[in-house]
Structure formats: C-alpha cells, structure tokens
Amino acid sequence: MNTIEEKPRIYHSNNKKEQQNQVTIPIEFQNQSFPTYLSLSDDNNNNLYININQNHEEILDEITKINKLLEEKNTTIKNFQNSIDNNKKETNQINQKISKIEKELLSEKKNVDSQKIKINELNSSISEINSYINNPKKEKNLESNYLKLKFSNVPYSEKYVIESLQKDLTDYQLYIEEIISHKKPIITEILTELQNCVNEINPNYKVNLYGSYCTGLCLPWSDIDTVISYSQGHYEEFFLSKLYIKLTTKNWVKSHLFIENTNVPIIKLVSNDKFNFHIDISIQNDSHFGLKTVELIKSYLDNYIVLKPIILALKTLLNNSNLNNPYTGGLSSYGLILMVVSFIQSQIDSKKYDNNSPNILGETFLNVLGHYGIFFDYNKFIIISYPIGPIQEDDNEIEFPFNNTNELIIVDPLNKQNNVAKSTFHFMNIKMVFMIAYMVAKEDCECGCHYHNIFNNKILSTEHCILKRIFYSVKRFEESNNIFYNK
Numbered sequence: 001m002n003t004i005e006e007k008p009r010i011y012h013s014n015n016k017k018e019q020q021n022q023v024t025i026p027i028e029f030q031n032q033s034f035p036t037y038l039s040l041s042d043d044n045n046n047n048l049y050i051n052i053n054q055n056h057e058e059i060l061d062e063i064t065k066i067n068k069l070l071e072e073k074n075t076t077i078k079n080f081q082n083s084i085d086n087n088k089k090e091t092n093q094i095n096q097k098i099s100k101i102e103k104e105l106l107s108e109k110k111n112v113d114s115q116k117i118k119i120n121e122l123n124s125s126i127s128e129i130n131s132y133i134n135n136p137k138k139e140k141n142l143e144s145n146y147l148k149l150k151f152s153n154v155p156y157s158e159k160y161v162i163e164s165l166q167k168d169l170t171d172y173q174l175y176i177e178e179i180i181s182h183k184k185p186i187i188t189e190i191l192t193e194l195q196n197c198v199n200e201i202n203p204n205y206k207v208n209l210y211g212s213y214c215t216g217l218c219l220p221w222s223d224i225d226t227v228i229s230y231s232q233g234h235y236e237e238f239f240l241s242k243l244y245i246k247l248t249t250k251n252w253v254k255s256h257l258f259i260e261n262t263n264v265p266i267i268k269l270v271s272n273d274k275f276n277f278h279i280d281i282s283i284q285n286d287s288h289f290g291l292k293t294v295e296l297i298k299s300y301l302d303n304y305i306v307l308k309p310i311i312l313a314l315k316t317l318l319n320n321s322n323l324n325n326p327y328t329g330g331l332s333s334y335g336l337i338l339m340v341v342s343f344i345q346s347q348i349d350s351k352k353y354d355n356n357s358p359n360i361l362g363e364t365f366l367n368v369l370g371h372y373g374i375f376f377d378y379n380k381f382i383i384i385s386y387p388i389g390p391i392q393e394d395d396n397e398i399e400f401p402f403n404n405t406n407e408l409i410i411v412d413p414l415n416k417q418n419n420v421a422k423s424t425f426h427f428m429n430i431k432m433v434f435m436i437a438y439m440v441a442k443e444d445c446e447c448g449c450h451y452h453n454i455f456n457n458k459i460l461s462t463e464h465c466i467l468k469r470i471f472y473s474v475k476r477f478e479e480s481n482n483i484f485y486n487k
Helices: 016-020 056-134 136-150 158-181 184-201 239-247 290-303 307-320 333-349 360-375 427-442 466-484
Strands: 036-042 048-054 205-210 224-230 253-259 266-271 278-283 415-419 451-453
Touching: 158 307, 158 360, 158 427, 158 466, 184 205, 184 224, 184 239, 184 278, 205 290, 224 239, 224 290, 239 253, 239 266, 239 278, 290 307, 290 333, 307 333, 307 360, 307 427, 307 466, 333 360, 360 427, 427 466
Parallel strands: 224 278
Antiparallel strands: 036 048, 205 224, 253 266, 266 278
C-alpha cells in the first residue's frame, strides 16, 4: 500500500504585512518539552492567519531550574576545589611536621649513638683500669711506653710542623680580621673628626689614611696613621701647629704630643674611651713616603699571597717582645715587611719557592724564622728588595753610607739612600726572637705532659697550637729579660 507523504500546510494571508510574518513550522522541529501551538484566526476583513504560540512560562521555569542547577553544581565544584586546596595545605603542613620529626629523630639517634660510643669507651677504659690493677706487669709496660714517649729524642717531624703552621697562620689571620672588622666604624668616625678639625683651619687640606689600617696588615693594638695633603694652594708653614692647638680643645682627645724637630713632624694623640686609639698625624712633604709606601706594600700583597698571614704573626712576635717600636730601638712594620719580601724574592730568584705547594705558607714562615734568626749574617749582608714590575737600570745601584757594620741595614725600595732600620739598635734582640721562634716551632713539645688518654693501648694527644706556643715563648723571653736587667 502506497502512502502519500503529507506535506505541511501553509496558510497565506492577503495582507502584505502579515505575509512577512508568515512562518512554516516543520513537524520535526516540534518539541515535547516545548510544544508549539498553531491556531487559525481571522481579522475584520475575514482574512485568515496563523497564530504561533508557545508556553513561555514553562520555558522560563525550566530555564530557571536549569540555571539553579548550574549554580548549585558550580557552588559544589567550588567548594570541592576549596576542600582540595585545604587538604593540600594540611598535607604539606603534615609533611613538614613529619620531616621535622624525622630530623629530630635522626639527631636523637646520633646523640644516642654517640652516647653509646662514649659509654662503650668508658666501659672499655674501666675494664682496662681493672686489668691494669689486676695485672701490674701490663701496667708497667704502659708506663714504660708513656715514659718512652715523654723522653724520646727522636727528631720531630718537620712535615707535621709545616702543616700545623699552615693551619695556625691561616686561623690566626681569620681571628685578627674578625676583630678588626668591629673597629672599622670607629676608625671612620675618627677620620671624620680629624677632617672636621682640618676644615676649621683650611678646607683645602684632606686627611688620608695610610699605614697598617690602610694596607690591611693591622693588629688590634696598631696605631692609626694619617697624613694631611693639600689639594690646591701652597703648604702653610705653621699648619700642623695650628691643627695641634685646635685638637687640644677637643673632648675626644685624651692626651697629645707634638714632635716638631724631625724630617717629618708628627702629632701623636691618644683618644678617650669612646675611640680608644693611638693616632699619628703628619703632613705630606718631600720627605714623607707614606702614601707611596701603601701602594708598594699593596703590590707585594697582591703578588705574594703568603705575605699577609706571615706579617701578622711576625708583628705579634715583635709586639710580645716590645721590639715593634722604632722610637725605642725596635723594628718598624715597613722594615719587617721588606725583610720578608726580600727573603721571598730571593727564594723565587733561586727557584726554591713553589707557589703551588699546599703548605707554602707554613714552609715560608718557618724558613723566614730560620733565615733571620740563625743563618743570616747581619755583619756581612744587607737586606734588599725590589718593587713589583720591570727592573729599572739603576735598581741594582745602592748609594748610602755604611756608618757601622754592626747595624741592621734594610734598603728602602722607594729611596735607596734610606736605611729603613737606621734606628733599630736592638736588632740583635730581634734576631734572638726569630731564633727562639724557630727553635720552638722545630722542637714543638710532644712530651707526655700533653697526653690525656693512655687506655686501650692508645696515647691521644691534646690539641695545641704551635703558633700560640711561639707567641708565649717569646713573651716569656721578654719578661725574663726585664727581670734580669731590672727594667
């Protein structure tokens, strides 16, 4: 049986305006949830037209329900996401607490293990003691080993001495630098006070720092060395005298002294407890090589890495023996630096200096002590060093009078007519200090007095610093001299 496909009927209106609104609604577009209702109507002219009606309230209600469901789902998703984030935070906090607890447990375990080791050692020592009590022969053997070590005359290992000095000198440098770092703000304040005084007289003059605090070779007891230079105009003849008078009125100056009758006039100050420094003030002239000396020393420090720790140790030696002041027959820091530089340069020239050696610092320090304390003949030789850089043609020409063969002669590289040690009349005592330091280092005490544990067939030594022993040995030598000569 053939079926005839029914086509949708379209109703036309004669009204043109209504024709524009005519709609054909195919059956497949009908929706059960949102049905379309068709109705026929006529107008006053008896023209038919189609009404297309839908239930808008139902549609809006459905849309409202859907939107509400969407909002609820979004709210649920958001709450779920917040819950996930909170869970993550709590999880991280828990993990951190677990990690902290694990570290504490590990630390406690280490402490427990350490205590167990100590307890085992103590128990072992107790057992050994009981064994020695019950076995006098074994105790006698132990005592024999102890006494053998105490009075052994086996030469001390030089390798150990050099390695120990290498560490001691490095540690001493770090120790000094830590102390000096706390003094730098005070030094800056002192320089500001000095500059203010200078400005009251003539603002064209400038206070410059030189000496050990400028080169970095300072020690806690070092003086502050300053030199006044002028940027323009001519040097005032009585400027230093005017400055001295001005300084005597300052509250921070505790004591003062003006030394005029020298090639380089100098003001010596002692500050009050606020600063607690000794300060030297000089003025730049043709006889003053302070700033040039700083440049020379810095070039030495840049090229010889062993120089700074060695100088710090040697300056401490001379200070402990009261031989670091050239005004009382001691050796200046500049002279000491030139002595060490001269030795290093001679070692380099003779191919004996190995800068790549792991213990070059300890080795050089020990050799410097031996060279100037024992082997160097002060009656036959002079001490010469040369600046860093190309050697000039006249560098080997030295022209200054040798007034006395029994004096220490250190040639100034900046002025070859100048003997840096011309006022060092206690140079034989300086030689003695170097010799004592060398012998103490070489014969560092290894006797049984420095051993604290002789159980378990082990003899364990206490830690001791060779450099510290050197410092105190020299200090005791000076104290003995003072007692002997009733100083």
